[in-house]
Amino acid sequence: MEPIQLTKDDFTSNQETRWCPGCGDYSILAQMKKVLPTLGIPRENFVFVSGIGCSSRFPYYLETYGIHGIHGRAPVIASGVKLANPNLKVFVITGDGDGLSIGGNHLIHLFRRNIDITIVLFNNQIYGLTKGQYSPTSEKGKITKSSPYGSLESPFNPVQMALASGASFVARSIDRDPKHLEDTLARAAKHKGTAFVEVYQNCNIFNDGAFLSLTEPKEKKKHLLKMEHGKPFIYGENDELMLTWTGKNFKVVNKDLNENGHEILTHDENGSGPAMEFMLASLSLDAQLPTPIGIFRAVERDTYDDMMAAQMNATKKKKGEGDLKTLFTGGYTWTND
Amino acid sequence: MEPIQLTKDDFTSNQETRWCPGCGDYSILAQMKKVLPTLGIPRENFVFVSGIGCSSRFPYYLETYGIHGIHGRAPVIASGVKLANPNLKVFVITGDGDGLSIGGNHLIHLFRRNIDITIVLFNNQIYGLTKGQYSPTSEKGKITKSSPYGSLESPFNPVQMALASGASFVARSIDRDPKHLEDTLARAAKHKGTAFVEVYQNCNIFNDGAFLSLTEPKEKKKHLLKMEHGKPFIYGENDELMLTWTGKNFKVVNKDLNENGHEILTHDENGSGPAMEFMLASLSLDAQLPTPIGIFRAVERDTYDDMMAAQMNATKKKKGEGDLKTLFTGGYTWTND
Amino acid sequence: MSEKEVQGTEKEVQELERVTICFAGDSGDGMQLTGSQFTNTTAGIGNDLNTLPDYPAEIRAPVGTLFGVSGFQIQFSSSDVHTPGDSPDVLVAMNPAALKVNLPNLKDNGIIIINTDSFQSRNLTLAGYESNPLEDGTLSAYQIFPVNITGLTREALSDLDLNMKIKDRCKNFFALGMTYWMYSRPMDMTENWIKSKFKGKDDLIEANTKALKAGFSYALSTEIFTTSFRIPKAAKKPGLYRNITGNEGIAFGLITAAKKSGRELFLGSYPITPASDILHELSKHKNYDVKTFQAEDEIAGIGAALGAAYAGALGVTTTSGPGIALKSEFMGLAVMTELPLVIVNIQRGGPSTGLPTKTEQSDLLQAFYGRNGESPIPIIAAAGPADCFHAAFEAARIALQCTTPVILLSDGYIANGTEPWLIPDPDKIPEIKIKQPALDEKYLPYKRDPERLSRLHALPGTPGLEHRIGGLEKEDVTGNVSYNADNHDKMVRIRADKVGRINRFVENPELVGKDHGDLLILSWGSTYGPILAAVKDLQKKGKEVSWCHLRWLNPLPINLDRFIYNFKTVLIPEINLGQLSKIIRAEYLIDTVGFNRVRGLPLKTNELLAEIDVILKGLE
Amino acid sequence: MSEKEVQGTEKEVQELERVTICFAGDSGDGMQLTGSQFTNTTAGIGNDLNTLPDYPAEIRAPVGTLFGVSGFQIQFSSSDVHTPGDSPDVLVAMNPAALKVNLPNLKDNGIIIINTDSFQSRNLTLAGYESNPLEDGTLSAYQIFPVNITGLTREALSDLDLNMKIKDRCKNFFALGMTYWMYSRPMDMTENWIKSKFKGKDDLIEANTKALKAGFSYALSTEIFTTSFRIPKAAKKPGLYRNITGNEGIAFGLITAAKKSGRELFLGSYPITPASDILHELSKHKNYDVKTFQAEDEIAGIGAALGAAYAGALGVTTTSGPGIALKSEFMGLAVMTELPLVIVNIQRGGPSTGLPTKTEQSDLLQAFYGRNGESPIPIIAAAGPADCFHAAFEAARIALQCTTPVILLSDGYIANGTEPWLIPDPDKIPEIKIKQPALDEKYLPYKRDPERLSRLHALPGTPGLEHRIGGLEKEDVTGNVSYNADNHDKMVRIRADKVGRINRFVENPELVGKDHGDLLILSWGSTYGPILAAVKDLQKKGKEVSWCHLRWLNPLPINLDRFIYNFKTVLIPEINLGQLSKIIRAEYLIDTVGFNRVRGLPLKTNELLAEIDVILKGLE
Ligand SMILES: Cc1ncc(C[n+]2csc(CCOP(=O)(O)OP(=O)(O)O)c2C)c(N)n1
Ligand SMILES: Cc1ncc(C[n+]2csc(CCOP(=O)(O)OP(=O)(O)O)c2C)c(N)n1
Ligand code: SF4
Ligand code: SF4
Ligand SMILES: [Mg+2]
């Protein structure tokens, strides 16, 4: 077969996009359309599965197979799709409400199963589609329609949840950094196993500016830490800040004033161990420290789909291709005459 | 009022226990009955809420208020009980299937909310009541009725999940160490906020011996690490093994042969930081290292119930006790005559 | 009935009995706001009215598209109003898409006020117009008032130091001003509203007020509008009124029931259209001992409400159809544990996600039967926005007094629609008395009140009444777990009986008209308004029809079999394929005739009248 | 019909037509095993039979308690058998609790074989006996055979080097041996079973075999048993048979449907009594292209099955009532997306957790209506264990050919009960043909087959047919999202019509008896056996009744209205409060008479006969 030559236009469906003008979802769609043609996968083998939410309208806008599911349940639909036909490349598109509120359990079970599915969670820290209630990632004290006196819950840290439940690929990116987003989506899509990408996404209607400190040109250098495999953790207006490790904790030091001679820490995405991973993940909760984006963990482990196929093949080898007569007469039988 | 003088018999209901003879659940019940009278709480203020499973029959056997709920949903019922009447002392009793399979999402949301509820999860690594299917904590490759060729999922680590979702008290104990179990339950019950105790529990019918290496007199010294606040991590047949920290990883060294002079590590349950907590939690997955029991984390943070009460009081202060006339006429009104 | 009046310039003033206006524009054009201002002013001057917002499923669909159109319809009158009107007399169309979407509904020869500034090629294309409908004769059957609203607004605000975007946002007030003139409405209420809404932002106050007044003056002074209309006050029952949406009605009814029963109100809920506003409303009223809990999903919402009910609160959960599906397992537990719980379903178009922002009555059978096992739950349906208050109160009363979950059905139409509500005197609302178990007797959780068959619920915290309940079958009287065969049969029947006899403790529905005759109309829920309008019309025309509108659906009312057999035809109009019909047929074995329009919209009085006409002719 | 025969010692041998035995003991006594050994042997020698296990909700309740009793009932006969028997002729009671629980069911003057060793004071107390029933006259109305089974077993195994506990576990084989002698059954099948079961454990083989033989010899040689019985072969249709439980039947039916349609079978399921065994069975057959997915909950189970269906598998989910409640939102999505999906509900006692191990038919209305919106799903109910095979096959066929979810109802009784199944020739089972969309035309996901109204489903992986589906309302033909009012009304009706016409593509149910007369019995599901037995009995007595047993319930069969109006009485026996009655009444407007016993047990033929007697007398 000749190599597949697809362009982003091949992935544009004839459905009009229905997000609010200015919504961060547009950027995610645009980057996704750039990534898909690069994967070397025939267009008909893509399936996008989503739940309900603004974000979950995503599949309509891609000229691939797709299911706009029900609220919170995309991971299970996607699991069925992938297990039924392992040749398909399956994506889950979900939101912070869809994926972490009603659908939290399916997500973490998918992580531990490690079915070969790529998950993109649009985190706008709000319920968009239902017009602005706080979500499981909203900061405590958030004032919304359903919390006029401020919300009382501490937010989830999606990356920590993914790591704790055994996801083999965990990353974070942001709508307003198209290149980073594109690269991250590409890496996730190429990962074999459950890949999770949290995308910080601006909802300019109900939660505008939630990630301003990470996107405003001036601010972002002070707050955004781009993790790169094998590279030191460096950020700051002039790349002068360095993340170091005290053995128990992170500490930010000025590169040039590193008097105590802190070790330069380099990022290891291939399973740096729970300690480092969780520490990095916990950073986003701490205003004093930078917020990391990039890949937290990328490790290989057996996928559920492969293991299922292996069991089936092994059983067929051992017992032969199942035939109905054998099945029917498998128990104790007798003849009446 | 005079101090309440209760005994464990006061907490024994007239219902016959219906667990299999030899089941680890008996021990948990016995220890619980010892703990309850020590809490200084009137008996009528206890509410035990459970889901469905062998473990979830627990409330029937206690002479307190109780709800035997539906599968996986005890945390939400309990949340309603506690928020409706914050004077009550509320327990959730759940199993590894009930709490982590169908009910996983409710559990992690309860953790992040930090409602003042004590959760005891009976982890027998199997579905008992439905006669022996593998559960989310069963080891990969487990052969059961529903996985005759071996299960394909990696198990959850309940402690890591609890830590990742922000539980303020996280502990583990074991049915066969009554003293440890009693102490742990007592500590959990006294914690203000969501307290989580995973109890390793033997199901002698469908998963006998799952924790043998932690309970057999000979084996257990080699595998069980009792964490105690402020004490070093020491275990082994003659307490000769010491857990040390390389900065990134644990290492077991012989106390007497500590040639590299590894630092003696002492346990800090009051929030030792994500790095240490997750490392300790991850230990149970590693056969080469000991399995810790005891308290992983015990930190104070505002409870949802307190904050809710505070919001209500503040609103009453500001707006006055609500009266219906004010409510009805709150919007734009006019008079017809 | 027309007269000349001096109104600055000499224009005709005509008196009308009733008018329906539809304000339509892009989602960003502020049509809901415009509509509600018009509504409040109209209410304030004493017209009766009824409104219906109609907004898109998208939050803010791309500007100018058909699916981005947002509309607000209001019918107001000097006599009774029961619906937002079948077809508007007047359409205010802020852009081509709004025209396209709403034109099919407009009355023949209806009035269209058009913002001509928006009729440019891009907008026309987005709306699917191949040529400009202002020019190609499309509108020849209507009275067209083309106004360059955007331009005029800009002009009116030209001396203000605001950017163009903000100025353009004022154009809905310009349009509102025009309609105020047309229908002889005062501007002061809206002026006051603007002042308080934009408090501290003087420039916005000035801009919006100016736009409003400019619109009024424009209509008054230009040649385009030759006639204005006056709609006299309606002869409503005297008293203090306010507009109320159905969702507000439910929130208020629940708070009232909680206060009147001495319980705290606990709402466990998860946001879903069109029910979320109840959660929003209730979460404002923390000083009324209202606790709201935004749960992680619908299951958690009802579960927490059930737990709260066990602990002594008035437990409530609110949702729409898909949420009910998720709650159904817990509803079964509520049946088994016989705890008081109010389950509110604001119905929307189904099946599945269906039409989330549209109305429908298609969850009735789900309410009856959507659970495993023999699992009876009483059902009450609200008839309109104001009735939501009473229905919610009653649902709570029955839940508390009969120790049972109760389902309250409303729908998207009455949830968001408004009507004037005669504000009741709180002191005249009766207490809800709840029996408590005795402290000096052995507590038997499943011992029953002989009349209601309710059980006594001992609240946690009460010394000596410790007990356990759950979802396994209960032994009669003791409430212990029982697998006994005969006990199960007995309990199944007791639970059915308990619900079956609730019709003894609620009011019978009224029979409008004679108790026999050619045609009985039987209905439930939000079709009340359109049917009432139709029935009044028929009565006016001297046609004999009878009508009974059910509020309690499970159990059916006691009095129904006294007259239901006495009619040649029993017509059941529903916004579904005939769900109440199924119930009535099974119960009374009579052949019913359905009038079923499942279009995500309220029934239209005219269509119903046409159908009745056919029926009556057939019977002649 | 009795004769003397030489059987070692001279004992009477009596010929019987049918016998019902109940083996009962503690959960730990191995009664299910004993029962199934007796069953296989009985089947092997050519009797017809039907069995019913009855085990406690507790896994292994404390020894000796009433709730720990486990029972296994079998009816076998030389003529047709349709039920496990109303009341046993013989009770084998291994302990006092087993006696206590089962005595009320025993036939008058029935035989009781009692393990006297267990009738000691602790066990008596646990069973709630104040005095020893062996001594106090409780049993005077029965034929008692007291045997010290435990002691005799120990004696028989005295020379084996095994501990007492293990020896005592063999006592069920001793009891089995006695019954083999009593009913003239050969021991070789059980001996072979023991050999293969305990392969490699020679001591256990020896022990169990010895116990079996010892029981046989004991009965043969002692004075206690004076008579043995012979039950001649039944004249069953010739062919190869096996015993099958309903759950096995469903598993086999599904595998067969998958093979015959060229699809893989994908089961998404979560364990729940009494449905789990389907999951267990299917997970064994990986070499049949069966994929089983133990999901985290019921929602995930159906969701994965739906995803698999979209990807081209035969998607199946299995559960019981509470699980259906959870799945109902997804069932709505399956309706909207019109994907083939088989949803299996093994009904159990409800509401809520109810009676998890007991049988009931009370989820019928949930199957009809347990979803939001107008959400029609075809429903088929299996009549018995063997019919489960056919019903599952048919459910899958309709799902695939009509592109719709299908609900298959079974219940705890037939799920665990067994009957002989005439093994079909796989080659004679017809293929299930599924139409595929053309590759060279524009693919329109919601274009329909004019006859079935099914749509063509393009499988992911097919180039050029990329498309999106979901839960929002679909535009006719294109399947695009549509909020259009008229389209919605149309689609709601199309979906109803699609399901409504499925009765054209399935067989009509048989009418047993005349198409008019005094009494028509109408039934569905697992009541088939008891009613068939009753009808045969009535026919034997020359009474005229007609009977129609429904397999497809939604839609109702085409032929029903050809005869349903022709009877004075229509009797509908159900294990619920009258759910099919509701459907029939609403549809045909006829007054039905219910026979409703909601006791967690199959209907009893005798009780039904008594009821029919009363009805027939009333009609005379
Ligand atoms: C069962 C169910 N419950 C609730 C809803 C209503 N609902 C739709 S989307 C949504 C939350 C959306 O939030 P998120 O997932 O963050 O998506 P966003 O719109 O922010 O992209 C809710 C509550 C629903 N459609 N179905
Ligand atoms: C909705 C629902 N699904 C499934 C079941 C069946 N069920 C009851 S308990 C259980 C699992 C029990 O496992 P676990 O929580 O580990 O408790 P254990 O019996 O091991 O103590 C299951 C699947 C149910 N009762 N309800
Ligand atoms: S509401 Fe927010 S998330 Fe939704 S489309 Fe609009 S901007 Fe985007
Ligand atoms: S099955 Fe296992 S967990 Fe359940 S009661 Fe028996 S031993 Fe305990
Ligand atoms: Mg969101």
Ligand SMILES: [Mg+2]
């Ligand atoms: Mg378990």
